[in-house]
Amino acid sequence: MNWPALTVFIALFVFVTGLGFAAARWRAGDLSLLSEWGLGGRRFGTFVTWFLLGGDLYTAYTFIAVPALIYGAGAVGFFAIPYTVIIYPILYLVFPRLWRLAHRNGYVTSSDVVLGRYGNRWLALAVAITSLVATMPYIALQLVGMQVVIGAMGVQGDGLIGDLPLIIAFVILAAFTYTSGLRAPAMIAVVKDVLIYIVVIAVAIWIPYKLGGFAPVFSAVPPAKLLLTPPAADTYGSYSAYATLAMGSALALFLYPHSMTAILSSSSPNAIRRNAALLPAYSLVLGLLALLGFMALALHVGGNPAYADGFKRYGNNFAVPALILETFPGWFAGIAFAAIAIGALVPSAIMSIACANIVSRNLYKGFLRPNATGAEQTAVAKIASLVIKAGALVFIIFVPVPFAIQFQLLGGLWMSQVLPSVILGLYLRMLNGWALLAGWAVGASLGTWMAYTTSFKAAVFTVTVLGTSFPSYIALWALGANIIVSVVLSVLLKPFVAPAAGHAIAAD
Amino acid sequence: MATPPAPEPRWHWTRFLFILPFIAMFWVSSYNRVEPALFGFPFFYWYQLLWIVLAAAIAGIVYKAEH
Numbered sequence: 205m206n207w208p209a210l211t212v213f214i215a216l217f218v219f220v221t222g223l224g225f226a227a228a229r230w231r232a233g234d235l236s237l238l239s240e241w242g243l244g245g246r247r248f249g250t251f252v253t254w255f256l257l258g259g260d261l262y263t264a265y266t267f268i269a270v271p272a273l274i275y276g277a278g279a280v281g282f283f284a285i286p287y288t289v290i291i292y293p294i295l296y297l298v299f300p301r302l303w304r305l306a307h308r309n310g311y312v313t314s315s316d317v318v319l320g321r322y323g324n325r326w327l328a329l330a331v332a333i334t335s336l337v338a339t340m341p342y343i344a345l346q347l348v349g350m351q352v353v354i355g356a357m358g359v360q361g362d363g364l365i366g367d368l369p370l371i372i373a374f375v376i377l378a379a380f381t382y383t384s385g386l387r388a389p390a391m392i393a394v395v396k397d398v399l400i401y402i403v404v405i406a407v408a409i410w411i412p413y414k415l416g417g418f419a420p421v422f423s424a425v426p427p428a429k430l431l432l433t434p435p436a437a438d439t440y441g442s443y444s445a446y447a448t449l450a451m452g453s454a455l456a457l458f459l460y461p462h463s464m465t466a467i468l469s470s471s472s473p474n475a476i477r478r479n480a481a482l483l484p485a486y487s488l489v490l491g492l493l494a495l496l497g498f499m500a501l502a503l504h505v506g507g508n509p510a511y512a513d514g515f516k517r518y519g520n521n522f523a524v525p526a527l528i529l530e531t532f533p534g535w536f537a538g539i540a541f542a543a544i545a546i547g548a549l550v551p552s553a554i555m556s557i558a559c560a561n562i563v564s565r566n567l568y569k570g571f572l573r574p575n576a577t578g579a580e581q582t583a584v585a586k587i588a589s590l591v592i593k594a595g596a597l598v599f600i601i602f603v604p605v606p607f608a609i610q611f612q613l614l615g616g617l618w619m620s621q622v623l624p625s626v627i628l629g630l631y632l633r634m635l636n637g638w639a640l641l642a643g644w645a646v647g648a649s650l651g652t653w654m655a656y657t658t659s660f661k662a663a664v665f666t667v668t669v670l671g672t673s674f675p676s677y678i679a680l681w682a683l684g685a686n687i688i689v690s691v692v693l694s695v696l697l698k699p700f701v702a703p704a705a706g707h708a709i710a711a712d
Numbered sequence: 713m714a715t716p717p718a719p720e721p722r723w724h725w726t727r728f729l730f731i732l733p734f735i736a737m738f739w740v741s742s743y744n745r746v747e748p749a750l751f752g753f754p755f756f757y758w759y760q761l762l763w764i765v766l767a768a769a770i771a772g773i774v775y776k777a778e779h
Contacts, residue, residue, distance in 0.1 A: 480775075
């Protein structure tokens with residue numbers, strides 16, 4: 205048991221818990237309204253949106269998994285960087301438009317947007333279910349990050365006792381999300397970011413200082429891992445895989461309900477646009493964090509018997525915790541681990557709130573009780589947020605981690621299939637709700653089949669055209685098929701279907 | 713509902729600059745190499761990190777131009 209680390213860790217965790225409950229009174233609103241509980245009253249300015257979106261997009265799982273991928277697979281893991289480069293032009297260009305539409309019509313979820321646009325409740329249902337199914341394993345993976353750092357402090361055991369710290373952390377999370385809604389993660393995100401910046405700057409300065417610069421870090425990397433493998437003449441090989449992984453992940457990102465929630469909770473389109481220029485500060489941190497994977501190689505933590513047990517339990521996900529334990533005194537390791545654990549709380553809270561909004565608005569009000577009042581919707585959302593978190597906890601305790609990762613991979617490709625419905629509809633008036641539903645079904649099935657052919661292990665599928673191979677991210681192939689079906693069917697259906705009755709079209 | 717937001721900003725031609733990060737990042741063969749290294753970072757790594765800053769600068773430029 206690493207007592208110094210554990211003491212600091214628990215102290216920070218208690219502090220954050222207090223903050224989570226106090227958040228209910230911050231810029232207090234009527235928390236019985238869903239837009240207050242679930243969107244913070246749409247009052248978050250540039251500054252808070254920066255922390256909220258940052259806490260959302262750069263999660264504990266990112267901090268553990270990206271360096272772990274670099275540690276294990278090398279350069280290909282760096283695709284997280286081009287991904288973060290291209291998400292911000294997309295944020296700037298597309299999402300202010302969506303915000304306006306949502307603001308004018310009181311939409312809370314992307315499913316609301318689709319229902320307003322096309323008046324097709326089955327399409328709205330498909331979008332709602334896709335969002336829920338894709339986000340659940342994502343919440344579960346946040347717990348993996350928490351599990352690894354708790355284990356790294358020597359708190360581990362088998363069976364239910366071993367999972368107890370995780371269960372306690374999640375009960376706390378559930379309690380303050382229930383009372384404070386979106387205000388809680390927004391406030392905690394500030395603490396999380398301060399901690400993360402301290403840790404990353406310390407690591408990125410201290411370790412190269414000890415080794416004598418960054419050159420020894422990179423020279424410790426096996427040459428085959430340092431760069432992408434240049435492709436042979438008849439294929440785009442690792443290049444197309446790298447670029448499409450970045451592109452596909454970027455397209456899916458803002459469709460996830462938790463990003464949508466953070467975007468819609470901002471106070472104006474300009475708060476979103478300013479963040480397109482300000483959020484990349486996090487990307488630099490992520491880039492430095494990614495390199496921790498190479499630092500772990502340079503310090504040979506994998507061969508150190510002190511960490512053998514950790515690597516056995518958590519695989520390459522243990523690379524960053526091992527590196528921190530190897531380099532820093534116990535109390536600082538406590539800060540670093542607290543940063544990662546709190547980095548899991550923030551997105552888990554936002555994700556569960558986002559899912560709860562969907563359950564309440566699009567399943568309960570949409571299908572069960574069309575006349576539900578605002579207070580009733582909020583009550584349902586609060587209970588749903590508890591059920592969703594409990595579900596994620598059960599998932600991670602009983603389902604093996606590799607399975608959760610495969611599930612998240614599928615989640616990403618399913619999530620991107622709502623792009624034509626949610627985003628293209630902002631620009632194209634010719635799309636038809638039923639055609640979009642067909643496109644969604646084709647895209648999701650094709651993607652799932654492609655993933656099945658790799659036994660759900662790889663994100664990349666190779667298509668060969670005229671003797672040239674294009675290995676590309678499955679989500680993009682699926683999205684391509686989806687868009688073609690949506691557009692072609694919309695054209696074919698046009699003479700037979702009355703124009704969509706959605707009120708948003710007239711208003712826009 | 714909160715107060716109505718400010719009117720949409722003018723659409724400015726600088727928005728076309730947003731194409732640059734996409735071209736740069738998708739053209740993988742242009743940066744998959746070690747030299748020239750910078751502060752011990754192989755080109756592959758510092759070039760992509762540099763684009764984070766450039767893309768942020770572009771967003772800043774477009775925002776300034778439109779407001």
